[in-house]
Amino acid sequence: MLSIQGVTIGFDGQVAVDNVSFDVGDGDIVVLLGPSGCGKSTLLRAIAGLQPLDSGRILRGGVDICGRAPHERGIGMMFQDHALFPHRDVGRNVEFGLRMKGMGAEQRHDRVLAMLQLVGLAGFERRTVGNLSGGEAQRVALARALAPEPDLLLLDEPLGSLDRELRDRLVAELPDVLHRVGISAIHVTHDHDEAFAMADEIVVMGEGRVLQKGQPMDVWRRPASETVARFLGHRNIIEAGGHRAVVLPDAATVVDPGDGRSIDYVVIATRFRGGSREVEVERVDTGQRLVFLLAGAPPIGDRVALVIDPDGISPIE
Numbered sequence: 001m002l003s004i005q006g007v008t009i010g011f012d013g014q015v016a017v018d019n020v021s022f023d024v025g026d027g028d029i030v031v032l033l034g035p036s037g038c039g040k041s042t043l044l045r046a047i048a049g050l051q052p053l054d055s056g057r058i059l060r061g062g063v064d065i066c067g068r069a070p071h072e073r074g075i076g077m078m079f080q081d082h083a084l085f086p087h088r089d090v091g092r093n094v095e096f097g098l099r100m101k102g103m104g105a106e107q108r109h110d111r112v113l114a115m116l117q118l119v120g121l122a123g124f125e126r127r128t129v130g131n132l133s134g135g136e137a138q139r140v141a142l143a144r145a146l147a148p149e150p151d152l153l154l155l156d157e158p159l160g161s162l163d164r165e166l167r168d169r170l171v172a173e174l175p176d177v178l179h180r181v182g183i184s185a186i187h188v189t190h191d192h193d194e195a196f197a198m199a200d201e202i203v204v205m206g207e208g209r210v211l212q213k214g215q216p217m218d219v220w221r222r223p224a225s226e227t228v229a230r231f232l233g234h235r236n237i238i239e240a241g242g243h244r245a246v247v248l249p250d251a252a253t254v255v256d257p258g259d260g261r262s263i264d265y266v267v268i269a270t271r272f273r274g275g276s277r278e279v280e281v282e283r284v285d286t287g288q289r290l291v292f293l294l295a296g297a298p299p300i301g302d303r304v305a306l307v308i309d310p311d312g313i314s315p316i317e
């Protein structure tokens with residue numbers, strides 16, 4: 001177990017990481033989700049031992065590791081800028097950590113091939129890293145970070161510059177690989193779909209602070225604030241009885257117009273999203289607009305009677 005306790009880091013009088021606390025259970029993938037500049041990379045660098053803390057503690061198995069040098073922490077890291085070794089070919093880059101561990105040549109070779117296969121770069125071992133595309137370099141960096149199977153892996157936007165197809169494949173496969181080997185990971189992203197697809201636990205950050213943490217489904221269904229709700233991709237933020245609330249996109253059901261509990265809406269837009277159809281509707285009496293995932297995909301201009309499940313309405317600050 002890794003425990004981040006009250007970590008604070010400032011630069012030139014500006015606080016970049018502000019009293020951040022969360023735990024990473026053994027074998028868990030914790031996704032750090034937050035906008036650009038909120039302190040994600042700074043926090044990862046601190047955990048890796050590359051950035052001193054102003055205050056707070058970082059414990060592994062109950063022991064404070066802040067005094068340990070980076071190479072004494074048993075932590076693997078994939079940097080946001082990849083930081084490949086420019087004078088070594090792809091294979092040599094990937095096997096770097098294996099050599100450090102003293103693994104034999106044959107085993108190293110097998111592991112390198114398996115890692116390159118995983119990231120879709122089979123046959124790239126002898127390529128020089130200088131002329132790789134951005135997405136290829138990123139995948140070499142990911143393979144290099146995974147290869148030594150560290151107990152804890154820090155991944156700073158590892159899928160950032162990949163095309164959609166490749167990214168979707170790795171979003172699906174990476175958690176399996178990490179879980180199979182039993183690697184705990186902190187995975188940084190600002191993409192909420194990626195976060196929900198990969199996380200055992202989500203930590204939402206904003207302006208250096210933890211805004212909310214918890215299991216992905218709980219965080220999604222019960223966002224603590226409007227900032228979190230918007231950052232998670234919620235579109236239905238409403239005023240209800242003087243309070244603000246989020247209406248979940250799966251909260252509405254189409255019913256017969258005569259149904260006593262229903263409210264009338266008009267369909268004003270529809271679009272495909274993630275294989276299902278999102279329908280934007282406008283409430284006939286108040287003009288309030290909401291977006292739902294609706295079965296049956298009613299056409300634009302149609303009136304629909306909707307029942308909204310009260311459990312799908314979540315109050316926020």
Ligand SMILES: Nc1ncnc2c1ncn2[C@@H]1O[C@H](COP(=O)(O)OP(=O)(O)OP(=O)(O)O)[C@@H](O)[C@H]1O
Nearest residue numbers: 011016034035036037038039040041042043080190
């Ligand atoms: N070495 C440094 N010296 C001064 N300021 C820094 C340094 N490193 C980071 N910062 C500042 O600290 C804040 C947090 O930066 P950080 O790189 O951790 O953000 P981030 O969440 O990783 O953003 P992104 O999603 O864009 O990568 C930013 O305002 C940044 O400008």
Ligand SMILES: [Mg+2]
Nearest residue numbers: 040041042080
């Ligand atoms: Mg960053």
